[in-house]
Amino acid sequence: MPHQTVVSAIERFEQETRPSLSLPSNSGWLFLINDTNSFLRQQFGLLPWGDYEMHQTTEMLAARAAEVEQLGAKFMTFVVPEKSALYKEYLPPPLDKAVDGSRPVVNLASSGILQYALEHLVRFKSFAPLYFRGDTHPNRTGAYLIYRYIHEAISKHFNIGAAVQFAELKPDMIGYDGDLYKSAGEPLINEAGRDNFERTVSLLSPGHSLEYSMRLKHVGRKSRDVDPPAYAVRLGERPFVCTEQPGSALPRCVIIRDSTSDLMVDYLCDHFSRCVAYWREGNIYTNIIEEERPDFVIHIMAERFVYTLPTSIPLRTLP
Numbered sequence: 395m396p397h398q399t400v401v402s403a404i405e406r407f408e409q410e411t412r413p414s415l416s417l418p419s420n421s422g423w424l425f426l427i428n429d430t431n432s433f434l435r436q437q438f439g440l441l442p443w444g445d446y447e448m449h450q451t452t453e454m455l456a457a458r459a460a461e462v463e464q465l466g467a468k469f470m471t472f473v474v475p476e477k478s479a480l481y482k483e484y485l486p487p488p489l490d491k492a493v494d495g496s497r498p499v500v501n502l503a504s505s506g507i508l509q510y511a512l513e514h515l516v517r518f519k520s521f522a523p524l525y526f527r528g529d530t531h532p533n534r535t536g537a538y539l540i541y542r543y544i545h546e547a548i549s550k551h552f553n554i555g556a557a558v559q560f561a562e563l564k565p566d567m568i569g570y571d572g573d574l575y576k577s578a579g580e581p582l583i584n585e586a587g588r589d590n591f592e593r594t595v596s597l598l599s600p601g602h603s604l605e606y607s608m609r610l611k612h613v614g615r616k617s618r619d620v621d622p623p624a625y626a627v628r629l630g631e632r633p634f635v636c637t638e639q640p641g642s643a644l645p646r647c648v649i650i651r652d653s654t655s656d657l658m659v660d661y662l663c664d665h666f667s668r669c670v671a672y673w674r675e676g677n678i679y680t681n682i683i684e685e686e687r688p689d690f691v692i693h694i695m696a697e698r699f700v701y702t703l704p705t706s707i708p709l710r711t712l713p
Contacts (some may be wrong), residue, residue, distance in 0.1 A: 411427055414577060442496065443498045450704040461680075461709050470547060470691075474694065475702070492645060510697075514540075528570070528576075529572025537658040545661075545665065554665035568606070569604075570603055617637035630674065639667050639668075644665060645666055646668045648671075648690075649670065652673055652695055677710050
């Protein structure tokens, strides 16, 4: 069970920041709070899974992989760590030194039923910032490293060509705010918390935005955007990516994604003769797989959405 000090701190932070989704820290970082999935509560063990949830998730993912295989494709799930899992040391006290709870994603990854990129990213934390300070998502360097993690895992099953090298990307600097910074509102936790946050960021802020971020342009991109298939309109207004490399012998791929994949989809699609990437609440559709005839189906999801897996359905039909 989590220590009462941690429980009290999370409850206080939730109350003081509500209805904002932003939790500021003295380090000048903003973290997600008051979200639908209550990730901070997940992270520190306030929402533990029992044997039933773990069993349901394991069975569902195994059934999903088996059903996709029956349709002729290999299936893998990749989980993108939440920022507070990678950068816990920048959370406001006492959470910065609190012990994480036993998160289900760690146990699921150890069983091999899914792939969790946390340890991979920890190796590179000292190289450069990997997440935006004012956003929930990996920045461009973090997205590139997650792409390399996924590329390595897929390459064990298919020849998808060499990975894009970091030196092949063209960098430039841009100002960036982020979803958490834009939604912070007033006050940012409380008067003292706001003053500490603003005093920290003011020294290195570009002035018009929260931080400078390195943009990485994929100048050697091989795949080309093509018109989306007719079914794409039935997926709603979320971004839909469809690329091809005519005459390529590379495999075909369907990617089920969320916003954590925004900055890595182009890299991944460069390794497939045809690549479709859609965003629809993590749903995997039988009729899309039947139409696209992929060799590989990839689900890339934010860590906080792992808590939806016990009630998920292996495959659905797109109406």
